Amino acid sequence: MKKLFFAIMISLLLIHIKPVLADEAYDWKSLNKIADTALQLAKQERFNESAQLLEYFAVKFEEIPVDRQVLSLDHYRTLSNTHQNAQELLLDNKVSSTEKVRSLTKFRLVVDAMVSEHQPLWSSMEASIMETFSQMKSDVQEGDNQSFQHDFNEFLALYEVIYPSIQVDLDNQRIKRMDEYISVVENQLFQEIPETSQAKQLADMEVELKAIFERVKEDEADPSLLWVMISTGSIILLALSYAGVRKYRGEKERLPKREINNSKE
Numbered sequence: 001m002k003k004l005f006f007a008i009m010i011s012l013l014l015i016h017i018k019p020v021l022a023d024e025a026y027d028w029k030s031l032n033k034i035a036d037t038a039l040q041l042a043k044q045e046r047f048n049e050s051a052q053l054l055e056y057f058a059v060k061f062e063e064i065p066v067d068r069q070v071l072s073l074d075h076y077r078t079l080s081n082t083h084q085n086a087q088e089l090l091l092d093n094k095v096s097s098t099e100k101v102r103s104l105t106k107f108r109l110v111v112d113a114m115v116s117e118h119q120p121l122w123s124s125m126e127a128s129i130m131e132t133f134s135q136m137k138s139d140v141q142e143g144d145n146q147s148f149q150h151d152f153n154e155f156l157a158l159y160e161v162i163y164p165s166i167q168v169d170l171d172n173q174r175i176k177r178m179d180e181y182i183s184v185v186e187n188q189l190f191q192e193i194p195e196t197s198q199a200k201q202l203a204d205m206e207v208e209l210k211a212i213f214e215r216v217k218e219d220e221a222d223p224s225l226l227w228v229m230i231s232t233g234s235i236i237l238l239a240l241s242y243a244g245v246r247k248y249r250g251e252k253e254r255l256p257k258r259e260i261n262n263s264k265e
Helices: 002-023 028-043 047-062 073-090 097-115 121-142 145-169 172-186 188-192 195-218 223-264
Strands: none
Touching (some): 047 073, 073 097, 121 145, 121 195, 172 188
């Protein structure tokens, strides 16, 4: 009976752990490493080698069974588009080195977003993006339209790098709201409205921008891992309780025997 009880507990534990182990069966870590190496080569302006690695990435990717529950159609398109764009720019002699590295960075961040359960690489760009946005607000307060346009373009360049990655990690509604704010600021009419209205628009936009990065921080705890921990803890607690009950019953059964023996003495 005791062996059967512990066998059931082990089976329950394996049932909860199995989904976590199954996710690791996909060789995403290897793909992540290939993407990172391709980016590092591009930064060294070894573009031909970087392009060869992207081809190798495509081969290795095709070897992975694509389960739509793991990789949605939208995510697949995002990955394919950033991969294709990076590959095309790497082999184009008319494209600047900066643009080539930027395209590789986009691709690298997307692959990482596919792999990382929390703290994706794109979230590390929060400081630079928020700093640029803060400068935009200062430009509006000072009434410097020329500096504002320069800083806004810099903000757009940075945001564009992480945009494909947040499409993987965040819900579409949040992304659409941010797109709407950007469209308003991009419109030429934005420069014609009063500075107070510009400041109000940027303040609302900043709230939404901060929410994007806050959302990633909220997702740091892996629900599947927490479930395994809770399940494991429950099973251990159940085992200890079972052992305690058996010990108590054993002591209770031995107590009358001791009393009988003492009375005979």
